[in-house]
Amino acid sequence: MPANRYLIKLFPIAFVVIIFVLWELLVLWTGIKSVILPRPSAVIYELVTRFPLIWPHAVQTLYTTLVGFAGAIVVGVLLGALIGSSRIAYEAFYPVLVGFSSIPKVAVVPIFVLWFGVGTVPAILTSLVISFFPIVVNVATGLATTEPELEDVLRALGAKKRDILFRVGLPRAMPYFFASLKISVTLAFVGTVLSETVAANKGIGNVMMVASANYETALAFGALLLLAVMGVILYGVFALLETRFAGWAQRKGDLALQTH
Amino acid sequence: MSEPFIRFDEVSLRYGGRDGTLAVAGATLDIPKGGFVSIVGPSGCGKSTLLKMASGLVRASSGKVTVGGKAVTGPLGFVGMAFQNPTPLPWYSVLDNVMLPLRIVEPYRSSFRAKRDEYVAKAEALLEVVGLKGFGDRKPWQLSGGMLQRASLCRALIHEPALLLLDEPFGALDAFTREELWAVLQELWLARRPTVMLITHDLAESVLLSETVYVMCARPGRIVHREDVSFARPRRLDVMYEPAFVELVHRLRTKIGDARTEGLRAA
Numbered sequence: 001m002p003a004n005r006y007l008i009k010l011f012p013i014a015f016v017v018i019i020f021v022l023w024e025l026l027v028l029w030t031g032i033k034s035v036i037l038p039r040p041s042a043v044i045y046e047l048v049t050r051f052p053l054i055w056p057h058a059v060q061t062l063y064t065t066l067v068g069f070a071g072a073i074v075v076g077v078l079l080g081a082l083i084g085s086s087r088i089a090y091e092a093f094y095p096v097l098v099g100f101s102s103i104p105k106v107a108v109v110p111i112f113v114l115w116f117g118v119g120t121v122p123a124i125l126t127s128l129v130i131s132f133f134p135i136v137v138n139v140a141t142g143l144a145t146t147e148p149e150l151e152d153v154l155r156a157l158g159a160k161k162r163d164i165l166f167r168v169g170l171p172r173a174m175p176y177f178f179a180s181l182k183i184s185v186t187l188a189f190v191g192t193v194l195s196e197t198v199a200a201n202k203g204i205g206n207v208m209m210v211a212s213a214n215y216e217t218a219l220a221f222g223a224l225l226l227l228a229v230m231g232v233i234l235y236g237v238f239a240l241l242e243t244r245f246a247g248w249a250q251r252k253g254d255l256a257l258q259t260h
Numbered sequence: 261m262s263e264p265f266i267r268f269d270e271v272s273l274r275y276g277g278r279d280g281t282l283a284v285a286g287a288t289l290d291i292p293k294g295g296f297v298s299i300v301g302p303s304g305c306g307k308s309t310l311l312k313m314a315s316g317l318v319r320a321s322s323g324k325v326t327v328g329g330k331a332v333t334g335p336l337g338f339v340g341m342a343f344q345n346p347t348p349l350p351w352y353s354v355l356d357n358v359m360l361p362l363r364i365v366e367p368y369r370s371s372f373r374a375k376r377d378e379y380v381a382k383a384e385a386l387l388e389v390v391g392l393k394g395f396g397d398r399k400p401w402q403l404s405g406g407m408l409q410r411a412s413l414c415r416a417l418i419h420e421p422a423l424l425l426l427d428e429p430f431g432a433l434d435a436f437t438r439e440e441l442w443a444v445l446q447e448l449w450l451a452r453r454p455t456v457m458l459i460t461h462d463l464a465e466s467v468l469l470s471e472t473v474y475v476m477c478a479r480p481g482r483i484v485h486r487e488d489v490s491f492a493r494p495r496r497l498d499v500m501y502e503p504a505f506v507e508l509v510h511r512l513r514t515k516i517g518d519a520r521t522e523g524l525r526a527a
Contacts, residue, residue, distance in 0.1 A: 147345065147347045149343040149345050149347050150347040150349075152312070152315075152341060152343070153341045153342075153343075153347065153416075154360075154364065155317055156315045156317060156335055156336065156337075156339040156340075156341045156425070157337065157338070157339065157340075157364045157419075158335060158336070158338065158364065158366075159364045163364055167349075167360070167363065167364070168349065171349070171351050172349075246351075248350050248351040248399065249350065249351075
């Protein structure tokens with residue numbers, strides 16, 4: 001069994017390798033111009049040779065994403081706790097939130113730029129607004145799933161609303177919360193890069209804009225690849241945190257990067 | 261008979277405003293301190309509502325509920341409760357689940373950290389009584405439904421409540437587990453003498469366990485019959501096959517049947 005499990009962990013890597021090989025062969029056979037579709041080997045070569053150039057941009061994007069994401073967690077948990085524990089707050093805010101989350105976030109970037117100028121701040125805000133909604137919904141849902149019988153047991157014991165929230169509500173919401181973090185952290189990346197492509201002079205988004213303007217397609221693909229890798233790593237970090245803090249919901253105690 | 265601990269005086273409850281459903285109509289009953297009372301009747305007859313009014317979770321629309329000489333105006337704050345659904349907290353071990361009330365009810369709450377070892381011993385002793393010795397460090401999902409219900413019973417009793425409210429706690433169990441838990445409950449009651457209100461569909465269960473059985477009927481929920489049970493304690497399962505026992509159960513059954521046909525005729 002354990003041998004099999006390690007084998008399964010290698011599957012995603014094997015899959016990517018196979019795709020790259022097929023891609024390489026496809027480009028070689030069809031002779032597509034590298035400006036349209038560069039070979040993966042060229043992409044990786046570009047990424048490696050120009051790493052010193054790309055690296056500060058990657059750090060900038062990572063930093064912006066994490067700051068925006070941290071903001072999203074604060075906003076998401078507060079709003080989620082409010083909506084999940086109060087019927088009135090739910091009725092009042094939920095439709096507004098749904099409306100807000102339906103707005104394409106590309107449309108908000110110019111407004112942020114108007115307010116804060118070109119640079120890091122609009123990127124942070126975009127990554128915040130694009131990623132907080134799943135957290136709100138999940139925290140609220142988690143809080144709302146407390147069994148009424150359990151609430152009766154606790155209230156009959158004289159538990160205050162705050163006791164019930166901290167003893168039952170929030171722990172019960174943890175698996176939902178961490179599930180939403182995994183989704184949201186990738187969304188936060190999308191938000192950052194979105195804003196960087198529109199209005200920034202730093203960051204992976206900016207690199208891609210410049211690369212495409214100069215017809216450096218391989219570099220643009222390299223940047224994409226780097227983004228994907230960073231996204232997977234952050235997802236993995238939050239999946240690990242999930243097993244650490246809400247592992248009770250998964251039943252099996254083994255480290256669970258592979259279980260999703 | 262000792263002084264009444266719980267007193268329902270012409271208590272009614274209407275859900276959903278003036279024209280809502282009358283869940284309980286004019287219930288009057290006394291439960292002595294340390295008594296064991298069962299409420300039986302078909303579903304939807306207001307049994308659970310009666311229980312919630314005793315705990316203060318639901319307030320009566322009219323009439324008066326008194327517990328320990330004081331009118332009930334809100335959750336009492338010391339009541340042990342168990343339901344058909346054992347509702348464990350999945351992130352706690354079985355032991356921590358049992359100890360949950362000690363984290364909430366005074367005087368345990370403020371001394372929880374200081375006296376933790378003492379409380380753990382207390383919880384382990386209780387787990388042993390219900391047959392869960394050595395299961396304290398398991399997680400709830402590792403236990404069967406019957407075992408969880410045993411733990412739920414422990415959770416209801418750990419803080420030695422003066423009042424124990426049980427809403428069909430054995431409803432979802434298999435017959436053998438149920439019989440075993442009847443014995444456990446009787447043993448615990450005889451040892452500690454909390455006042456118990458038990459709600460059940462099972463007439464034999466009500467007669468076996470309680471001092472007094474009240475029969476309720478639906479639409480509107482009302483008490484239609486009272487039966488005192490005087491078999492010697494501790495009662496063993498054999499008593500269920502004695503003619504007097506069978507006759508009593510039969511009488512309760514007939515009362516419920518009568519009230520139902522009356523209700524149908526009236527409707």
